[in-house]
Amino acid sequence: MKNKNIVFTLLFALFAVLLPLFVKAPYQMHILILIIIWSVIGTAWNLLGGYAGQVSFGHAAFFGLGAYAAGLLKFHYDISPWWGMLLGPVAASVISLPIGLICFRLRGPYFALAMLALGEIFRLLFTNLTSFTNGARGILIMPEITGKMFYYYLGLAMLALTLLTTYLIVHSKVGYYLVSIREDQDAATSLGIPTTRYKNYALLPSAFFTGLAGAFYMNYVAFIDPNIVFNLSNVSVMVILVVMLGGVATTWGPTVGAAMYIFLGELFRTTLGSANVLVFGILVCLIIMFLPNGVVGEINILMKQAAARKKTSLAGGA
Template sequence: MLKKGGFVLSAGLVVLLMVALIYQIKNKYYLDILFMTFFWASLAAAWNISGGYAGQFSLGHAAYVGIGAYSTALLYINFHVSPWIGMVVGGLFSALLALFIGVITVKVRGPFYTLITIAVAELLYISAIQLKELTHGSEGVSLPFKPGWVNMTFRERETYVVLALLFVALIYFITKTMERRRIGYYLIAIRENEDAARALGVPVKEMKLLATVLSAFLTAVGGAIYAMYIMFIEPDSVLSFAFSIQPALMSIIGGLGTSLGPLIGSFVLSPLDMFLRESFSHINGLNLLIYGFLLVLFVLFWPEGLWPNAVRVYRKWRSGGVETKS
């Protein structure tokens, strides 16, 4: 196992190598695939903090994406606030909403918690449509194209891709650090058996709230970056149910409660989804049918996720064919 210094150095070298590779790609379509892959990876990794480690299975994270996107865009357009500041404000708004949800659902478990998160996201979606004076409703909001670092607006698509990559690396570092500390063990204990964790002295309420708030804040920042990339937002583009379901799917396929699982899930599913849409665009719905069928196969044959299974296969190979316990 790498020590902390070796881990940071290795991760830094990987990021630098990927940045160098990004600037070698000139095809805008491939750059768009890369951006969306990193974007979904960031959402999946942020969702995994609460859904994977703490077992808080939310299907309402679209609410945080929307808050981050709308806060950043509206502050930028109406008050000329830099998106770098706007995304922090959006993150704080999302954190407050997550704190409120966490407080009122602290004793709620399983599908009931999931239903509440869906209801909150749908409530925000409807509000974004109806509050036309604030959000312009279904007409949407167009962001002015004023290139510059202060405005988080760039002429080169590569810069957006690098920004998304750095954000993924930040969330991975946070998750990996958390995983190796007491908080990580606390969250896993809560996920496995909340009553037993409480009996052993784990501060269950505080840990669940911390995971939920941190997940919401990071998700909102991801929503802000996405808004500045597409330069146009409306309820369907930043508050749709896909922003709640896709991060959960990617974490499940990659490996719940692991630092690399959500990233691997995104690196597999995001390009696959875009490829299927491009290849079967002439047949309405066929891409969704194939995508859904492949997801079923993933869940049937690798229920633990791609990363845990890859680790198990590697350990079995290292041990000469004798499977060892993780």
């Protein structure tokens, strides 16, 4: 199984690197870049929500902080927004520390509501601090690089770093502690695991990579305002749908979910007109109902069942 995963990863990496050689239309490249952005955010959220079991409705706060870190550098100091690719994730991580210390005292729906309120607080704060953030008018910059090929490969490198970091964390002692907290926090506490500390260990990289995606988004789109980057439904809720579609607590689930969400969303928008939201919503509900583990999660279950049957048949034949 491990060898199969390595082969699949190498094949996917080769496919992703070579894809722009065949897909060159600007609109198609734009769709691929959006998929990469949401794959990064989904993978980051999955570390906290999937493996640690801490469902966050407030990741728009970290995404918006990363985006504004890049935009404000240009807006106030005329510094290249590309420096925001360093400042944005650091700012999101630093802000996540006090947030984690406060919100991780809560559990379940109370934690989810606290994180939801966090995103709304940042949206209102950045809307009303007009002298600092330019308020609802937002920040518009002139992109320093316009070639979509550059953004595609930079985004691909960002996704690879996010996937690698998540994989290393999940398959370390920290990852095993996070899973134990997700399954039964009281039992984990009774075994001496400092649950709040390890939940913060999951929140820090989750906020970091979400902020990195926000800074990348600012440089790519070149315009942000609080209602775009701190948006509850279009960021915080969308990332949860992305992960659920692909598969919670799976390595490739967020990437598959992002591809499905973006492709199907664009397909329905261009073919169904105003009815696309209704049809897309129904489809998402059906997938969640009949594939509760997500696409990748269900595939993993089927592969494990097939391997178990094969092992059983071999043992019976012997």
